[in-house]
Amino acid sequence: MATVDIDLPHVKDHDHDPHHHGPAKGIGRWLFTTNHKDIGSMYLIFSLCMFLIGGLMALIIRAELFQPGLQLVEPEFFNQMTTMHGLIMVFGAVMPAFVGLANWMIPMMIGAPDMALPRMNNWSFWILPFAFLILLSSLFMEGGAPNFGWTFYAPLSTTYGPPSTTYFIFGVHIMGISSIMGAINIIATILNLRAPGMTLMKMPLFVWTWLITAFLLIAVMPVLAGVVTMMLMDIHFGTSFFNAAGGGDPVLFQHVFWFFGHPEVYIMILPAFGIVSEIIPTFARKRLFGYPSMVYAVASIALLSFIVWAHHMFTVGMPLVGEVFFMFATMLIAVPTGVKVFNWVATMFRGSMTFETPMLFALAFVVLFTIGGFSGLMLAIAPVDFQYHDTYFVVAHFHYVLVPGAVFGIMAGVYYWLPKWTGHVLNESLGKFHFWMSFVGVNITFFPMHFVGLAGMPRRIPDYALQFADFNSIASVGAFIFGLSQLIFVYNIIHNARVGEKATAQVWDGAHGLEWTVPSPAPYHTFSTPPKVD
Amino acid sequence: MRDAKQANTRVVVRLGVTAVLMFGFGFALVPLYEVFCDITGLNGKNFGRGDVAALEVDRSRTVKVQFVSTNPETMPWEFKPVERSMRIFPGETHQTAYFAANPTSHWMVAQAVPSVTPAEAAQYLTKINCFCFDRQPLDAGASQEMPMVFVVSPELPAHISTITVSYALYDITASEPVALQDKTKTGSQLL
Numbered sequence: 001m002a003t004v005d006i007d008l009p010h011v012k013d014h015d016h017d018p019h020h021h022g023p024a025k026g027i028g029r030w031l032f033t034t035n036h037k038d039i040g041s042m043y044l045i046f047s048l049c050m051f052l053i054g055g056l057m058a059l060i061i062r063a064e065l066f067q068p069g070l071q072l073v074e075p076e077f078f079n080q081m082t083t084m085h086g087l088i089m090v091f092g093a094v095m096p097a098f099v100g101l102a103n104w105m106i107p108m109m110i111g112a113p114d115m116a117l118p119r120m121n122n123w124s125f126w127i128l129p130f131a132f133l134i135l136l137s138s139l140f141m142e143g144g145a146p147n148f149g150w151t152f153y154a155p156l157s158t159t160y161g162p163p164s165t166t167y168f169i170f171g172v173h174i175m176g177i178s179s180i181m182g183a184i185n186i187i188a189t190i191l192n193l194r195a196p197g198m199t200l201m202k203m204p205l206f207v208w209t210w211l212i213t214a215f216l217l218i219a220v221m222p223v224l225a226g227v228v229t230m231m232l233m234d235i236h237f238g239t240s241f242f243n244a245a246g247g248g249d250p251v252l253f254q255h256v257f258w259f260f261g262h263p264e265v266y267i268m269i270l271p272a273f274g275i276v277s278e279i280i281p282t283f284a285r286k287r288l289f290g291y292p293s294m295v296y297a298v299a300s301i302a303l304l305s306f307i308v309w310a311h312h313m314f315t316v317g318m319p320l321v322g323e324v325f326f327m328f329a330t331m332l333i334a335v336p337t338g339v340k341v342f343n344w345v346a347t348m349f350r351g352s353m354t355f356e357t358p359m360l361f362a363l364a365f366v367v368l369f370t371i372g373g374f375s376g377l378m379l380a381i382a383p384v385d386f387q388y389h390d391t392y393f394v395v396a397h398f399h400y401v402l403v404p405g406a407v408f409g410i411m412a413g414v415y416y417w418l419p420k421w422t423g424h425v426l427n428e429s430l431g432k433f434h435f436w437m438s439f440v441g442v443n444i445t446f447f448p449m450h451f452v453g454l455a456g457m458p459r460r461i462p463d464y465a466l467q468f469a470d471f472n473s474i475a476s477v478g479a480f481i482f483g484l485s486q487l488i489f490v491y492n493i494i495h496n497a498r499v500g501e502k503a504t505a506q507v508w509d510g511a512h513g514l515e516w517t518v519p520s521p522a523p524y525h526t527f528s529t530p531p532k533v534d
Numbered sequence: 535m536r537d538a539k540q541a542n543t544r545v546v547v548r549l550g551v552t553a554v555l556m557f558g559f560g561f562a563l564v565p566l567y568e569v570f571c572d573i574t575g576l577n578g579k580n581f582g583r584g585d586v587a588a589l590e591v592d593r594s595r596t597v598k599v600q601f602v603s604t605n606p607e608t609m610p611w612e613f614k615p616v617e618r619s620m621r622i623f624p625g626e627t628h629q630t631a632y633f634a635a636n637p638t639s640h641w642m643v644a645q646a647v648p649s650v651t652p653a654e655a656a657q658y659l660t661k662i663n664c665f666c667f668d669r670q671p672l673d674a675g676a677s678q679e680m681p682m683v684f685v686v687s688p689e690l691p692a693h694i695s696t697i698t699v700s701y702a703l704y705d706i707t708a709s710e711p712v713a714l715q716d717k718t719k720t721g722s723q724l725l
Binding site for chain 2: 116117159180183184187188191192193218219220221222223224225226227229230238241244245246247249252255256259260317319
């Protein structure tokens with residue numbers, strides 16, 4: 001913690017005055033910072049860059065799919081685009097954005113002066129750009145970037161993968177280490193640095209959801225590291241984990257991967273649940289309905305996530321008992337998720353609602369995430385999954401839970417806390433412009449995918465049968481609307497950082513919580529003396 | 535401050551150890567998966583090897599056993615069953631064979647990997663002798679018939695009337711120098 005000032009002359013003056021210690025100057029501030037706000041900002045900016053790069057890849061995919069036939073890119077390059085888009089959005093955009101929000105907000109929400117392990121915090125951020133530099137550099141290598149889909153099923157990725165697969169594995173290792181360090185830091189902060197009186201059941205839900213997410217990360221990121229290590233050994237050291245000729249089993253890969261992969265899905269959504277649970281009470285001007293049940297629901301979703309992985313692989317030839325077990329276990333998740341949706345709606349019921357930008361994103365989250373949840377329930381039904389498997393219906397499903405789910409959750413959080421970061425009141429017209437363009441764009445993009453998927457259009461293919469042409473061109477138009485409207489998002493953030501009316505400490509008149517008691521913009525050091533929580 | 539530091543160290547150590555253990559757990563899933571499949575007979579894995587045992591022959595019904603072969607794209611050999619299917623009484627020992635030919639201009643070694651469908655039948659099908667127990671070398675242009683002897687247990691559930699035995703043939707020439715040193719092991723590892 002305060003060990004940073006050992007080399008200062010006034011060692012005795014240990015509890016330094018927050019008002020006299022500003023940030024360091026120049027690039028060194030960012031390279032060597034241990035300040036949770038600086039690191040949070042870097043995480044968020046990094047994830048925004050990755051979001052734009054991954055989005056550009058999505059637009060290449062959608063441009064190729066605008067018409068049947070091959071127009072713009074080679075099929076090999078198309079495969080690289082689908083793979084890199086998935087990897088970058090999952091590991092580069094969504095996960096670091098949540099870590100960034102956690103860095104910025106968790107210490108301020110629980111009344112802590114900083115993260116528990118500030119130096120590790122610096123390190124866990126700064127290895128991340130290198131992981132993605134390695135991953136992105138594979139695009140320029142001989143043989144191209146990884147082209148086996150973000151799920152990198154063996155033996156496609158081991159026996160038949162491009163030479164750059166090794167770089168991909170190394171990149172995954174680094175980002176995994178970064179996530180694990182980030183998770184350890186968040187748990188240590190939440191467990192050890194809460195202000196006096198802030199009991200666990202008084203913590204804001206964003207903190208709760210992140211605590212549970214961090215435990216999920218620690219449980220499954222090492223398994224991901226393990227599975228890529230096995231791939232590395234199969235490729236270079238002659239082992240046969242996934243090679244049938246040597247006595248291995250390709251299906252084993254899918255089991256190990258999805259043992260990581262399914263909790264990973266919740267890693268990407270639970271913090272968004274937390275953000276929405278902060279925003280809806282603020283703009284409904286009511287307390288969150290059913291706080292304890294929200295906490296238990298998140299915990300049960302997290303626990304259930306460990307016993308449902310094989311619903312991603314119903315078609316591998318599992319025995320009937322397995323299909324039935326994973327089908328019902330998966331459907332069980334709808335119960336705690338339903339509790340959460342019910343509580344959000346009940347919070348709004350008879351509230352004095354206003355519809356500022358963060359609230360619009362949160363409301364869109366509730367509605368569209370629920371649509372994604374329902375298509376998930378459809379996919380959970382093992383007998384019909386045989387038809388839906390690997391079609392655009394799956395693409396529609398997980399984009400509904402990830403784009404208007406996780407991404408809208410992040411955007412809601414950014415708009416909600418932006419005035420606290422910059423000290424400027426949000427320009428509502430610009431914010432609403434971004435919201436409506438995104439909302440319309442996202443639905444035009446992903447809703448038609450349900451239809452082509454049910455009609456049998458396979459995913460990850462650069463060409464398709466003529467009967468899917470209309471819906472695909474609609475989806476492509478929507479993708480460009482959605483993609484370009486993110487430039488408004490970038491503009492809004494820069495605009496808000498530069499100009500705007502001075503924001504009050506509370507910012508939103510229904511906002512409650514410790515982060516709204518410090519001035520806006522939040523000073524470089526907050527809560528050097530812990531606040532008292534009743 | 536000291537207390538807070540100790541508390542942080544404790545959290546870091548505990549979670550760090552958990553992360554390392556979970557990394558190990560990822561690898562532990564490999565044998566666990568094998569054991570699980572072995573016990574339950576799932577995944578067609580328990581395609582057992584055994585000795586001739588005096589089994590009582592069940593003449594009240596017959597079972598159709600089909601033989602199929604698969605060559606991965608990288609395997610140039612001709613590889614097919616001599617008999618595509620046979621009708622047998624459960625408990626009776628039978629012999630059949632697969633035909634393999636190496637059309638290339640160089641010496642190659644292959645390894646066959648078996649699988650049984652439906653998976654439920656796997657534990658009732660025992661191989662007494664099989665070409666998949668050993669690596670199969672073939673000179674350039676040579677061909678051979680590779681025998682297999684098997685028995686289907688009379689305890690086979692009544693609702694299973696057809697069993698499909700599939701072999702995939704893999705080119706393992708590249709790994710041969712290493713594998714030669716431990717010839718007896720490779721075959722049994724596969725089962």
